[in-house]
Amino acid sequence: MKKVSIIGSGNVGSTTALYLAEKKIADIYLIDVIEGLSEGKALDAEEGAPIRRYDTELRGTTDFSKLVDSDVVVVTAGIAREPGMSREDLLNTNAKIIKSVSEKIAKYTPNSVIIMVTNPLDVMAYVALKTTGFALKKVVGMAGILDSTRFRYFIAHKLGVSVRDTTAMVLGGHGDSMVPLPRYSTVGGIPIIELLPKDNIDKIIERTRKGGAEIVSYLKTGSAFYAPAAAVAEMVECIIRDKRRILPCSAYLRGEYGIEGIFIGVPIMLGKNGVEKIIELELIPEEKEALYTSGSAVKKVIEKLEELGVL
Amino acid sequence: MKKISIIGAGNVGSTTAFYIAEKNFSDVMLIDIAEGRAKGKALDLMEAAPVRNYDAKIDGSDNIEDIAGSDVVVITAGHVRKPEMSRLDLLEVNAKVIDPIIQKIKQYTPNAIIINITEPVDALTYYIWKKGGFESKKTIGMTGVLDTTRLREFISKELQVSTADTTALVIGGHHDYMAILPRYARVEGIPITQLLPKEKIDKIIKHTREAGTEILSYLKTATAHYAPAAAIAEMVEAIIKDTRSILCVSACLQGEYGIKDLCLGVPAIIGANGVEKVIELQLTIEERQQFEESETVIRKAVEVLEV
Numbered sequence: 001m002k003k004v005s006i007i008g009s010g011n012v013g014s015t016t017a018l019y020l021a022e023k024k025i026a027d028i029y030l031i032d033v034i035e036g037l038s039e040g041k042a043l044d045a046e047e048g049a050p051i052r053r054y055d056t057e058l059r060g061t062t063d064f065s066k067l068v069d070s071d072v073v074v075v076t077a078g079i080a081r082e083p084g085m086s087r088e089d090l091l092n093t094n095a096k097i098i099k100s101v102s103e104k105i106a107k108y109t110p111n112s113v114i115i116m117v118t119n120p121l122d123v124m125a126y127v128a129l130k131t132t133g134f135a136l137k138k139v140v141g142m143a144g145i146l147d148s149t150r151f152r153y154f155i156a157h158k159l160g161v162s163v164r165d166t167t168a169m170v171l172g173g174h175g176d177s178m179v180p181l182p183r184y185s186t187v188g189g190i191p192i193i194e195l196l197p198k199d200n201i202d203k204i205i206e207r208t209r210k211g212g213a214e215i216v217s218y219l220k221t222g223s224a225f226y227a228p229a230a231a232v233a234e235m236v237e238c239i240i241r242d243k244r245r246i247l248p249c250s251a252y253l254r255g256e257y258g259i260e261g262i263f264i265g266v267p268i269m270l271g272k273n274g275v276e277k278i279i280e281l282e283l284i285p286e287e288k289e290a291l292y293t294s295g296s297a298v299k300k301v302i303e304k305l306e307e308l309g310v311l
Numbered sequence: 312m313k314k315i316s317i318i319g320a321g322n323v324g325s326t327t328a329f330y331i332a333e334k335n336f337s338d339v340m341l342i343d344i345a346e347g348r349a350k351g352k353a354l355d356l357m358e359a360a361p362v363r364n365y366d367a368k369i370d371g372s373d374n375i376e377d378i379a380g381s382d383v384v385v386i387t388a389g390h391v392r393k394p395e396m397s398r399l400d401l402l403e404v405n406a407k408v409i410d411p412i413i414q415k416i417k418q419y420t421p422n423a424i425i426i427n428i429t430e431p432v433d434a435l436t437y438y439i440w441k442k443g444g445f446e447s448k449k450t451i452g453m454t455g456v457l458d459t460t461r462l463r464e465f466i467s468k469e470l471q472v473s474t475a476d477t478t479a480l481v482i483g484g485h486h487d488y489m490a491i492l493p494r495y496a497r498v499e500g501i502p503i504t505q506l507l508p509k510e511k512i513d514k515i516i517k518h519t520r521e522a523g524t525e526i527l528s529y530l531k532t533a534t535a536h537y538a539p540a541a542a543i544a545e546m547v548e549a550i551i552k553d554t555r556s557i558l559c560v561s562a563c564l565q566g567e568y569g570i571k572d573l574c575l576g577v578p579a580i581i582g583a584n585g586v587e588k589v590i591e592l593q594l595t596i597e598e599r600q601q602f603e604e605s606e607t608v609i610r611k612a613v614e615v616l617e618v
């Protein structure tokens with residue numbers, strides 16, 4: 001059996017464990033520094049196994065040495081912003097957490113593929129890559145699948161069609177500067193620009209951009225975790241089963257799309273080695289420009305971390 | 312599409328919605344009085360649908376009138392235990408929470424089958440049955456499916472066999488007095504009494520009895536929700552698909568096992584009408600004694616309820 005470790009047993013981490021258990025593709029370790037949290041959630045999910053008919057193992061621990069021999073490590077660790085905390089403080093704290101987690105990954109399971117989920121994930125993926133010294137293709141960030149599943153749901157909802165028939169492409173950083181591409185978003189293969197008027201598409205794009213904030217505004221004390229965890233589990237499955245699906249993920253670019261030295265959301269081929277290939281779409285000038293804008297936002301945050309001495 | 316309403320969008324409620332979505336057999340209406348909570352979780356689940364390939368519609372609302380036209384109503388409202396609390400400690404406070412819900416179900420979806428999870432389950436299922444004047448077969452408590460999945464998990468861990476090959480029955484109340492029947496706990500049909508020494512079985516029984524408390528002691532601020540929600544979803548599926556599965560549930564007894572006017576855990580055929588039939592096991596004297604202890608505790612508990 002393959003092994004997947006999930007660092008951080010909050011809602012996103014433990015829901016990812018649940019989706020993975022349902023897929024029955026790997027044994028799962030939930031790791032968290034909070035005593036009891038991983039153990040309790042893993043045991044609860046194990047106790048559901050007889051009903052849900054999976055025989056994968058689910059374990060919870062505070063011991064990072066249990067990372068050993070993981071095929072995939074999912075990183076969801078980090079603190080949420082507390083009242084009175086500046087964005088910069090949050091960034092600084094979480095970058096340090098990711099740095100320390102990455103050192104442990106490099107130590108205990110140097111051959112794994114890392115999926116970064118902690119936000120800002122394009123930046124945190126960079127922190128992990130730099131800290132671990134892993135091959136470039138072995139670190140990948142989860143963003144585009146989440147953004148595109150939301151985009152797809154909104155398209156299906158608007159047109160009154162099944163979500164199964166939809167595809168959607170979202171590039172760029174995971175944030176306000178994401179770049180949804182209507183030309184590459186389809187229903188049964190038909191681009192949505194042929195099915196919906198522009199103002200409807202604009203509205204859907206705006207809602208996708210703010211998809212995370214919309215859930216927070218409802219839940220108030222928490223953020224989204226079902227759709228994010230479903231997206232992570234999809235990526236894990238691709239890697240474990242070497243499915244080589246084409247999915248939008250955050251990958252390290254070396255000149256593709258004219259961008260160099262940062263992680264940003266682009267379509268990739270995801271397989272057992274991680275980023276098997278970066279797909280270069282043909283972009284029209286305004287799409288290209290939106291992607292560059294998104295890229296410079298990511299670059300700025302990295303520079304900020306270098307200034308703070310975290311990197 | 313059939314419609315399931317889940318009242319209470321906490322961990323158990325929303326995880327139940329998640330499992331039902333994954334099973335993709337009915338629409339779900341999540342209801343919670345906390346504004347935004349049900350809507351946020353429902354929207355999050357819908358946004359996962361394209362990746363997970365389900366087309367069930369998951370909706371959220373803070374207006375209980377939206378339960379109208381439900382085939383099944385799941386009640387997960389109310390308070391949950393804190394460490395050091397017993398389930399029965401929640402009886403009076405949760406009866407108050409459930410009171411208005413009973414009225415709303417009568418008003419908006421009187422023909423729905425009700426599955427109660429609010430603790431203490433057996434006593435409050437009885438309360439819902441009597442107070443609402445619902446049909447006995449349409450008022451069910453979720454207890455034994457959870458206790459048996461835990462028991463099966465522990466048996467399979469001990470014997471290192473797949474949980475798929477295990478079966479188990481747990482009857483009586485869903486609390487420290489639950490009656491775990493080793494004769495009916497089997498691996499591929501073989502009673503565990505033939506596979507494990509008595510002290511191992513005793514340990515597993517004790518572990519099962521304390522399993523809810525064990526999770527609580529790990530999580531501290533939350534109770535178990537994955538296994539409980541999986542159990543609820545299993546019951547809902549049996550009803551919606553009329554599978555007539557034999558499941559251990561808290562059923563409204565009307566003479567079965569010689570017990571009248573009480574809800575207690577028993578094996579039952581679960582189908583489109585709810586409890587299609589209570590199955591009466593041939594209990595040994597010792598097992599009967601355990602079952603009756605459970606009966607006494609629940610009967611005493613419901614005395615304080617005004618119905």
